[in-house]
Amino acid sequence: MALTENMTINMGPQHPSTHGVLQLILELDGEVVQKATPHIGFLHRGTEKLSEHRTYNQVIPLTDRLDYLAPMSNNLGYVLAVEKLLGITDKIPERANVIRVLMAELTRLKSHLVWLATHALDIGAMTVFLYAFREREAITDIYEKVSGARMTSNYIRIGGVTEDLPEGLEQEIRDFVVTMPDHIDEYEGLLTGNKIWQKRTIGVGVISAEDAIDIGLSGPALRCSGVDWDLRRDAPYCGYETYDFDVPVRTEGDTFARYKARLDEMRQSSRIINQALDRLKPGPVTADCPKICLPPKKDVVNTIEGLIHHFKIITEGFDVEKGEVYVGIEAPKGELGYYIVSDGSPMPYRMKIRPPSFVNLQALPQMVEGRLLADVIAIIGTLDIVLGEIDR
C-alpha cells in the first residue's frame, strides 16, 4: 500500500482567478480540498479610520473605492445613512430619487457583467468575457458622461446628486437598455446549454438555506438557497416600492442557480431602468437644504448667501445631530450596510461598513471543503467578491 500525505498549497495573493489579492491556503488530499483558510487584508487602506478624519461630504470619494465595480451603490448606501442621520430623507427631490434608482440599477448591470465575464473566463469560456465587457463599456461611458469618471464616480451626494444628467443621455440610456435583454439571451446562448459549463457549475458549491443565513450570506447568493430576500422590496429606499420588478429566487443553492439568478436579475434591472426613464420629469436634483447641499455654481459667484454657504460647507462641513443609524441597501453583491455614529461634529465619530463580499467570503471554506481543487475557482467566482470592499 502506497503511503500518501496531505499537501498544502498556496493560492494567491497573485493569482488571476482570486479576483484580487486574496490568498487561500489549501490543504489537499490528492485533488480534494480538505481545508481552506482565506487570508485577507492585502488591500487594507483604513477607510473607516480615514473617515473619522473627514467631513461627511469628504467621505463619499472613499466609498467609491470599496466595491470598485459598483461605485455608485457604495455612494448611495453611505449617502442614505447620512441623510437618515440628518433626518432629511423625505426632502430628497423626486428627480434625484429617480436618477439614483437609474444609476443603482445601471451599477447592478455593470457589476453583474464583470462577474459574468470573469466567472466564465475562470471556468474556461473566453468568448463571454469579450461580449460582457462590450456592454460594460457602454455603461462605463454613461458613467463618464454623468460623473466625469469611468469608475470612481463620486456622483451621489448628500441631499441628491452632483449634477443633472447631461442633455441627450436619457435617450442614450434608453437605446442601451433596449438591447440589454437580447444581449443577456446571447450570454445564455453561450453558457446555459453548454455541457462543459453545466458540468462545472451544477451541484458545485451547494449551501443550504439554514447554513446560508447562519453564515450571513446576502444578495443573490442567499436568494439562490431559497430565501426570499431583497432589501429593495423589504426595506425600500429611493422609492423602490413604486417600481414593478420581480425577485428571482431559486432553491438549488449551487453555482448554476446563482448564475441563472444573476442573469434574471439583470433582466429585472433593465425593466427598472425603463420605468425610471419614463418617470424622469424636469425638476431639482438636490434637496432644498442650503446648509447641507452645495449651492449651484451660478449662485456661488452671483449671490452672497451662495458664496457663504459654499465656503462654510467646503471648509467646515455641517453639524450632524448626535445619534447612530444603520442603513442597509441591496448592492449588487448583497447587503451593503453603513453604521454611522455621530457625536454632533461635522465628521463621523465612527463609521462601520458592512461589505457584502466580506461576509460572503466567510462561507468559502465550508463551500469548498471536500470538493475538487478546480471547483475552488468556480466557487470564488460564484461568490462574486471584490477585495476592495473586503479589505476596506
Add this chain to the structure above:
Amino acid sequence: MCDQASVEKLKAKFSSAVLDVVEFRGELTVTVEKSRIVEISTFLRDTCGYNFLCDLCGVDYLGQETRFMVVYNLYNITTKKRLRVKVPVEEQNPCVDTVSGVWSTANWPERECWDLMGISFNNHPDLRRILMAAEWEGHPLRKDYPVQGPDREPYQGRLS
C-alpha cells in the same frame, strides 16, 4: 419598523440585564449587560426571530466612563425588522464572550474587532488578526491611535 414587542419580551426575561433602550430615527438600540450577551443573543435568535446578524463592530468612546461598546446589528428575515444591541466594555482587559456560537457570521467581524479595536472575544474559535499583518502592534481604530500611523509626524500638507 420598530420592534417594541421584542424589546418588551427582552425586558421581561432579562429585566436586570437591560441597561438602556433608545429610539432614534426609527431605530431601536438596546444596551445590555456584557456578562449575559450570549444568553440574550440566543433568546433574540430563537424567540424573537433575529436569525441574521448583519454586522458586529466596536466603537471607542475614549474619555467616557466605559470606553468601548460592541455593537450588534440584527435583522429578522421573516418580519424584516431591525434591532441593535450594544454591550459596554471597560478599558481594562476589554473582552466579551463570543456570539459566533449563536450566529456563525460573527466569526470574522469579531476577528476584525479584535484586530482593529483591540477587544478580545472569549471562546472565539480562531481569534487572529484579519486585516492587519500578523506581527502588527496596536489597534488602529482606537481613538488614541494616530491616523498617520505610529511614530510618524502628522501630514502637514504639501510644502511647495
